[in-house]
Amino acid sequence: MNLEKMYQEIILDHYKHPQQKKLAPLDSGAVEVHHVNPTCGDEVTLRARVVDGVVVSVTWDGLGCSISQASTSVMAGLAQGASLHHSLALAAQFLSLMQSKGVTTEADEVLEDGLAFAGVALYPARVKCALLGWMALKDAISREPGELNE
Amino acid sequence: MPEPKLNAELLKKDFPLLERTVRGGKQLVYLDSGATSQKPRVVLDAERDFYENHNAAAHRGAHQLAEEATEAFENARAVVAQFIGAHSREVVFTKSATESINLVAYSLSSADSPIQWSPGDEVLLTEMEHHANLIPWQEMAKRTGAILRFIPVTDEGLLDLTNINTLIGERTRILSFTHASNVLGTTNPVRLLADLAHSVGAVVVLDACQSVPHEAIDVVALGVDLMTFSGHKMLGPTGVGVLWGRFDLLESMPPFLTGGSMIEVVTLESATYSLPPKRFEAGVPNMAQAVGLAAAVKYLTSVGMDAVAQHEVDLVTKAISGLEALPGVRILGPAGPRGGAVSFLVDGIHPHDVGQVLDDDGVAVRVGHHCAWPLMRRFGVAATTRATFYLYNTEDDVRALIAGVERAQRFFGSAS
């Protein structure tokens, strides 16, 4: 019962068929970041390219649980093509969903497939799994191209 | 005379927490004792009794309560010492095994250390150490210029002793390793390694966190110089650990934490220090926790450590054969003889997800890197699912584990 609440079909779908999980070539306009969850070892490498205030490309590779992988897939789909401003707003909205203890609001609707993660917010230990890709996105699009990770 | 088999069903009743339910009414099945054990009522009562009836600062003051607190604390030391075949004056109470290892690494690298360090001197560890027996040595290496070397681990999960005679050499000053792996369940050949290290004059430190709680230990027979373990993994309270050391070695070691209670004479400029163990117990000690640990030791002794060990062998054997019978499940670590940690991988399902399904059934296991990240890397995995067993676990608990893993396979559609 609880289990189905957490692992919604949408999450399992993204886990089995992740979006944009293939790193684009790291040319001069792109930023690469590498984020690790130190409590479980899950990791994501993310490349983003921002042109004229628009996130034109988000690609990634990673190792981790269904929640971290599915969440990164959803994030990549939402952020690619969105304005820098909107991408940061989405990341903030997702963070607020993760702090919601599972209670969604109308504002969460912008997260589309990301809404399926509401159930994860009931499991404090898994929240950081869901946030891994989003934190990498925020980091990547806040940097200048060529700026080094770490 | 062989000890009678223990009755886990009966013992379980001594542990109030094990009666509770989790996740909406599921009976708790606790398989994470390797991280920390649950506490029997006698331990909780002993701590409460200390606070209700004898609490005062041990080793200070001359009133009756101070005398009683001192006596309770020193009795606890004697009980723990006897449990491992040691002398009371060789038993130092610390906060934890982690603190004990930091104490040793710091003391043996400070200016007054009995070991005089030269560049190129070596500290030998193994690839299977818990971070608690790795990072203190990394920090020590920064201070002393010592080189860290590592005994490798075979694919089977045993220490690879092929090149041990070059790993242990003239330059080896310290050998520090775990008795039993908290990930692989491997039990290491302590005496053999200790004797080799002693032949080159090295100091031998043993991390006994995963052995002292689970089997009868005679520290003299092990042949090491220093040994550490944590109270909370052996039915005792948190906040108390033990450092055992050969007295002459402890006597030659400078203190780690300094302050009250560990001094002889103090002036504004300098101080002289007490003999061990007090030299290493600065401040008002963790009296109630030490008393609680002594109660845990008495409880374990009354059950019988050989019976505890045999019970765990039975459970581990059943767990391994049950898990191995599932397609796509692989156990990490040696077939046997082995300790009680059973780490495994399930094809196509991340350990976090396996753990989540088990948790949904009320089965508590550990998932992740188990504070042994380099060992995970050695096996090319980011994480494992780990079940650990103790005297209160039953065959039903093992069955719940296996049923939970099967459910995870069904849920994620990966059973072949």
Ligand SMILES: Cc1ncc(COP(=O)(O)O)c(C=O)c1O
């Ligand atoms: C092998 C080993 N060494 C050291 C430790 C550290 O013990 P503590 O966290 O109680 O200091 C542990 C506990 O996880 C352990 O399993």
